[in-house]
Amino acid sequence: MPVCPGQRLRHGKVRDVVRIPRPHPGTKPGVKVDARSERWREHRKKVRGEIVEAAFRAIDRLGPDVSVREIAAEAGTAKPKIYRHFTDKSDLFQAIGERLRDMLWAAIFPSIDFSTNSAREVIRRSVEEYVNLVDQHPNVLRFFIQGRFPEQSEATIRTLNEGREITLAMAEMFNNELREMQLDRAAIELAAFAAFGSAESATDWWLGPSPDSPRRMPREEFVTHLTTIMMGVINGTAEVLGIQYDPDLPLHNAVPRSSAAS
Structure with missing residues (x-):
């Protein structure tokens, strides 16, 4: 009995052979690699980034009341295209806030060294x-601090939470440098929230109510005052916790050994 390719002889009968495809050696079970999907994801990420950059420019130029249509015009596209890359206004505004947070992280952390700085x-x-960032993008800060409509308010809350994460991260770095003391974590978090709230309120005051408002204090003077306010939060927290430290010594030398041991 002739047997064709794809068939085999079993118990005197010709039967079809069903071949089960084997996965490629480099492919994990259950994972389908789709190059087109990956390219599309990268494209969406790139376009979202370009729209956020355009939003920064539009807010800087037109003020905190900028519309999505004006942002689209700045991006060189139509408003409907914005919503092909962002689910709604809140999603767009949150992305702008995340960009602001990333810019602040990128500016602050290369400039400080907890191992050598006081x-x-x-x-x-x-x-x-x-303050440099605020001075470069005052209307973007107004956009979040002085939110004019519901979507902005929701994005403001998320953006402020992102900002608090920075102060919490810095508080954690202080805590790590003084880890021998086993500081009260709740007190550290309270200090971080108080510092961030002070900075937000001070920024709102300094910028004034509208884009046309002059700065209410020279920049360097504002930096000095805000630094003093921040140090007040730290010094007050140290006092409540019974910590004696020198704010002008590197952190690892700032606390006397007797105080650290206690």
Whole structure:
């Protein structure tokens, strides 16, 4: 009995052979690699980034009341295309807030060194970088601090939470440098939230109510005042926790050994 390709002889009968495809050696079970999908994801990420950059420019130029249509025009596209890459206004505004957070992270952390800087130096340099960012993008800060409509308010809350994460991260760095003391974590978090709230309120005051408002204080003077306010939060927390430290010494030398041991 002739047997064709794809068939085999079993018990005197010709039967079809069903071949089960084997996965490629480099492919994980259950994972389908789709190059087109990956390219599309990268394209969407790139376009989202370009729209966020355009939003920054539009807010800087037109003020905190900028519309999505004006952002689209700045991006060189139509409003409907914006919503092909963002689910709604809140999603767009949140992306703008995340970009602001990333810019602040990128500016602050290369400028400080917790192993060699004193507490005052860390705070002063952080405040300087923050105020530089505010000065470069005042309307973007107004956009979040002085949100005019519901979607902005929701995005403002998320953006402020992102900002608090930075102050919490810095508080954690302070805590790591003083880890021998086993500081009260709740007190550290409270200090971080208080510092961030002070910076937000001070920024709102400094910028004034509208894009046409003059700065209410020279920039360097504002940096000095805000640094003093931030140091007040740190010094007050140290006092409540019974910590004696020198704010002008590197952090690992700032606390006397007797105080650290206690």
